[in-house]
Amino acid sequence: MSLRHIVILSFLLFAVAACLPPVGVEQPPAAGTRDELVLATTTSTYDSGLLDYILPDFERKTGIRVRVIAVGTGQALALGKAGDADVLLVHAREREEQFVAEGYAPSRHDVMYNDFVIVGPAEDPAGIRGMTSAAEAFKRIAQAQALFVSRGDDSGTYIKEQKIWQEAGITPQGDWYESAGQGMGAVLNMANEQQAYTLSDRSTFLARQREGLDLEILVEGDPVLFNQYGVLPVTPDKEHDINYGAAIAFVNWITSPETQELIASYGIEQFGSQLFFPNARGNQAGD
Structure with a gap:
């Protein structure tokens, strides 16, 4: 191989290596994930102050902004069906399971209860x-x-x-x-x-x-x-512009051990008692 070819090959290898992420660095959300996530949720998670307490952690870790629509569970599910929300955090299990059965969400995951x-x-x-x-x-x-x-x-x-x-x-x-x-x-x-x-x-x-x-x-x-909360990523389709990558990132974040600990800590300092009790089972979206 000529010296000229060796120089060119070395340059190409260096360029490729420069594009690879360093080992151990947290990766950004999947390609195609936009930087805003629409979360439709029950008013209790908003009125209690929980979302203000935990969402900054998600936004910091992922770079994805969360736009919260706080409504009743029925309306949140309707927003999901209409493609006007990317992920739902609600508390009516039978209705949530029906939502999955009808194909509007690929899965449902326990998050917490009170x-x-x-x-x-x-x-x-x-x-x-x-x-x-x-x-x-x-x-x-x-x-x-x-x-x-x-x-x-x-x-x-x-x-x-x-x-x-x-x-x-x-x-x-x-x-x-x-x-x-x-x-x-x-x-x-x-x-x-x-x-x-x-x-x-x-x-x-x-x-x-x-x-x-x-x-x-x-x-x-x-x-x-008893009051159980669940999280559901909305199923993407051709008619609605669902930010599915961000929705899956949110599901995996809120059911992670770190966020479950964060949820458990809310209320102790603010109100003198724990307000939500995490019970995610460790099953991540896509598992």
């Missing part, structure tokens, strides 16, 4: 304080026709509320029952102003209580009040 609580005024006009059955507490509220503010927005909380009314054998209606069509924070404010009862996720209630909410937890601990 619980719902029945809250109301300290005076407790319906006398439900300390009851262990959510359905029996709802029966007593209906019998007393004590004011109750419902989400009324097809959210995971509203779906849970309707399940409890069904278990109680009651179709709530009348002047005592107000359907707000609002998020959890707004409903808690309405219940506070009217000194009414409502069903809330514990995390949002504790966050708002710190801000001066004059309501108390009256019923808790019933297994029906």
